[in-house]
Amino acid sequence: MPSPTSESAPAAPRQRSTRQRRALLAELEASEGFRSAQDIYAALRAGGEKVGLATVYRALQALVESGEVDQVQSDVGEAAYRLCSRTHHHHLVCRQCGRTVEIAGPAVEKWANRVAEDNGYEDVSHSVELFGVCPVCQKQARQRK
Amino acid sequence: MPSPTSESAPAAPRQRSTRQRRALLAELEASEGFRSAQDIYAALRAGGEKVGLATVYRALQALVESGEVDQVQSDVGEAAYRLCSRTHHHHLVCRQCGRTVEIAGPAVEKWANRVAEDNGYEDVSHSVELFGVCPVCQKQARQRK
DNA sequence: TGCTAGAATGAGAATCGTTATCATTATGAC
DNA sequence: GTCATAATGATAACGATTCTCATTCTAGCA
Numbered sequence: 001m002p003s004p005t006s007e008s009a010p011a012a013p014r015q016r017s018t019r020q021r022r023a024l025l026a027e028l029e030a031s032e033g034f035r036s037a038q039d040i041y042a043a044l045r046a047g048g049e050k051v052g053l054a055t056v057y058r059a060l061q062a063l064v065e066s067g068e069v070d071q072v073q074s075d076v077g078e079a080a081y082r083l084c085s086r087t088h089h090h091h092l093v094c095r096q097c098g099r100t101v102e103i104a105g106p107a108v109e110k111w112a113n114r115v116a117e118d119n120g121y122e123d124v125s126h127s128v129e130l131f132g133v134c135p136v137c138q139k140q141a142r143q144r145k
Numbered sequence: 146m147p148s149p150t151s152e153s154a155p156a157a158p159r160q161r162s163t164r165q166r167r168a169l170l171a172e173l174e175a176s177e178g179f180r181s182a183q184d185i186y187a188a189l190r191a192g193g194e195k196v197g198l199a200t201v202y203r204a205l206q207a208l209v210e211s212g213e214v215d216q217v218q219s220d221v222g223e224a225a226y227r228l229c230s231r232t233h234h235h236h237l238v239c240r241q242c243g244r245t246v247e248i249a250g251p252a253v254e255k256w257a258n259r260v261a262e263d264n265g266y267e268d269v270s271h272s273v274e275l276f277g278v279c280p281v282c283q284k285q286a287r288q289r290k
Numbered sequence: 291t292g293c294t295a296g297a298a299t300g301a302g303a304a305t306c307g308t309t310a311t312c313a314t315t316a317t318g319a320c
Numbered sequence: 321g322t323c324a325t326a327a328t329g330a331t332a333a334c335g336a337t338t339c340t341c342a343t344t345c346t347a348g349c350a
Contacts, residue, residue: 054299058299078336079223116237122278128273134266160326165327199310202309
């Protein structure tokens with residue numbers, strides 16, 4: 001299906017900076033662990049930001065695509081987002097409070113690539129997430145008993 | 146909260162074997178890679194099995210809890226299930242056709258435990274999934290060009 | 291500075307996967 | 321067979337996410 005008319009410029013898919021997106025970025029920057037889209041939306045509204053839910057989803061998606069934000073799929077099927085450094089890495093997430101530690105795993109990278117190669121798979125990506133209970137939550141659990 | 150009346154037997158939480166569950170198991174046994182609950186439900190119905198969607202979800206959940214079935218969260222937030230061997234392992238899944246290879250990763254297990262320990266996290270579990278394009282799909286993609 | 295194309299927005303409807311409800315049915319121990 | 325109760329299934333409810341579309345805002349340009 002060819003385009004109906006001729007075109008000249010490649011028309012780079014630009015990305016505009018809006019008040020809402022800046023607020024979203026700021027919210028993410030102030031966050032510790034992963035946040036769900038719903039959660040971020042609620043926080044922005046609570047902070048007086050006038051923003052729609054659809055916009056939050058769209059902006060988040062754009063950020064994930066541009067690589068500025070990491071996205072993980074929680075065990076209940078909800079997506080969670082977090083501002084991320086450029087380098088590839090993984091996460092150790094507290095099951096209870098969401099506190100997150102970024103971990104670099106060069107060993108895992110190599111292992112993943114080798115396994116994929118051995119099986120003839122190409123274009124391989126991997127998802128490695130560790131879940132546990134962080135020291136703070138451990139202490140709280142003990143006191144409760 | 147003590148039980149209202151005295152009891153004698155520990156009342157093992159039994160699990161009944163029904164026509165629907167057997168059909169579900171059979172369907173899983175005949176499957177190659179991960180299947181979504183919806184997909185399994187459709188297949189059962191297509192095969193003439195009289196079974197409700199809710200039942201599929203319940204049975205699948207029970208199987209996951211009993212450790213007979215593995216569950217992964219696909220990137221679109223849909224849950225996928227697969228009959229599994231008892232030993233702990235991970236998966237290399239084809240992004241296109243879902244073809245799955247089970248992989249054992251003792252190195253990864255150790256790495257995960259050490260990282261968690263180093264950070265003071267306890268009760269750690271991990272999720273490791275590799276995604277790629279399997280040889281078959283690679284060939285098809287090349288022919289299409 | 292004002293103008294303008296089109297990117298971005300937002301309210302709400304629509305999807306879609308999953309779970310809860312509850313009356314009915316089937317299982318399996320006796 | 322009887323019976324307690326686990327399992328079922330039709331359907332409603334739910335929650336996250338995406339779509340729609342009319343309106344607003346951004347940023348490049350005259």
